[in-house]
Amino acid sequence: MTTQLARRGQGDHRPAKRHRRQKYSAEPLATVPDESELGPAMLKLTPKQRAFVLELRHGPAGYGSEVRAARAAGYGPSTDGCMRRIAHQVLHNSKVQDALREVGGKLIRAAAFGAIRNTEAIANDFKHRDCLRANLALLDRGFPAETFHTVLVQKTTPETLVIASEQVLARIAELAARAGLDPLVQIEAARAKQIEGVAEPIAD
Amino acid sequence: MTDNQDNEQVLASVARGYWYSVILAGWAKAVLTSQELSVAERLEMLEGLQNCVHGSLTPAVLAVVAPVGEAVRQIIEEALRLDLDANSETGEASFAVLTRPDVFANLLKLEPSLYAALQLMNPGSAPAAL
Numbered sequence: 001m002t003t004q005l006a007r008r009g010q011g012d013h014r015p016a017k018r019h020r021r022q023k024y025s026a027e028p029l030a031t032v033p034d035e036s037e038l039g040p041a042m043l044k045l046t047p048k049q050r051a052f053v054l055e056l057r058h059g060p061a062g063y064g065s066e067v068r069a070a071r072a073a074g075y076g077p078s079t080d081g082c083m084r085r086i087a088h089q090v091l092h093n094s095k096v097q098d099a100l101r102e103v104g105g106k107l108i109r110a111a112a113f114g115a116i117r118n119t120e121a122i123a124n125d126f127k128h129r130d131c132l133r134a135n136l137a138l139l140d141r142g143f144p145a146e147t148f149h150t151v152l153v154q155k156t157t158p159e160t161l162v163i164a165s166e167q168v169l170a171r172i173a174e175l176a177a178r179a180g181l182d183p184l185v186q187i188e189a190a191r192a193k194q195i196e197g198v199a200e201p202i203a204d
Numbered sequence: 205m206t207d208n209q210d211n212e213q214v215l216a217s218v219a220r221g222y223w224y225s226v227i228l229a230g231w232a233k234a235v236l237t238s239q240e241l242s243v244a245e246r247l248e249m250l251e252g253l254q255n256c257v258h259g260s261l262t263p264a265v266l267a268v269v270a271p272v273g274e275a276v277r278q279i280i281e282e283a284l285r286l287d288l289d290a291n292s293e294t295g296e297a298s299f300a301v302l303t304r305p306d307v308f309a310n311l312l313k314l315e316p317s318l319y320a321a322l323q324l325m326n327p328g329s330a331p332a333a334l
Contacts, residue, residue, distance in 0.1 A: 180267030
């Protein structure tokens with residue numbers, strides 16, 4: 001502001017060039033752990049890319065966060081425009097995207113515990129407008145509505161030969177009656193398919 | 205309460221696993237009454253029908269299910285063929301198709317005895333036309 005006034009005092013009425021204040025410090029916030037602790041997607045990255053992913057995870061979100069992560073990861077030093085391009089290139093690298101998904105998934109799973117605690121707090125606060133919704137959400141996850149369907153798979157060899165003996169026919173009649181089918185029709189059908197023939201001894 | 209509401213109430217009160225069991229029972233009865241089977245196949249099919257009896261699917265409910273007609277039988281056999289194509293032994297593919305609410309509603313229209321069986325499983329509901 002003082003520079004601007006001084007320039008005006010000297011008769012220079014050009015509008016002052018706008019400088020966006022640097023939003024975030026480029027100081028590294030994350031330390032890259034040992035390779036044994038990294039997931040498969042992170043292992044495929046270069047050390048700088050790994051640092052970039054972790055800086056994005058630990059650093060602030062919003063405008064300028066990618067450039068900050070790139071600077072903190074050791075890319076540059078360079079002009080702002082160049083850093084934006086570098087950050088864009090690194091961020092859109094497919095391996096980096098995979099690693100972000102890997103790290104993000106772990107973050108979501110870890111944050112889930114916090115979400116449960118928050119939901120529980122809302123559920124216990126009877127004056128909260130989402131109290132009922134939180135209770136229903138907890139109830140739904142604690143005791144979800146379930147239906148059970150048992151599938152019994154029976155395997156029998158197609159070559160099984162069953163003779164229509166009196167016992168077998170009696171069983172067919174019993175089962176047919178229980179199932180609401182006409183037992184006589186079922187017995188007749190079974191008899192009709194019985195193999196008929198006379199065994200003859202073969203002479204040597 | 206309208207007929208549609210009654211139907212929906214009956215369907216909502218019976219688990220989908222039972223829908224599938226009732227469909228297969230009707231199909232098995234159709235095969236038993238219309239197809240030439242060996243004694244072993246007939247016995248196996250009747251034993252399978254008996255194994256359907258569990259929970260709400262009582263012998264009385266099973267007795268109410270009539271052999272399905274030719275059209276329904278073809279629909280069911282097409283669905284069962286999906287299991288063969290998918291090499292599935294658990295019947296997931298046919299289950300997914302046959303118990304889809306719109307498909308099942310059409311099967312009930314074609315084969316009213318299936319609906320009667322479901323009503324018997326849910327005695328609280330009033331009889332309603334489809």
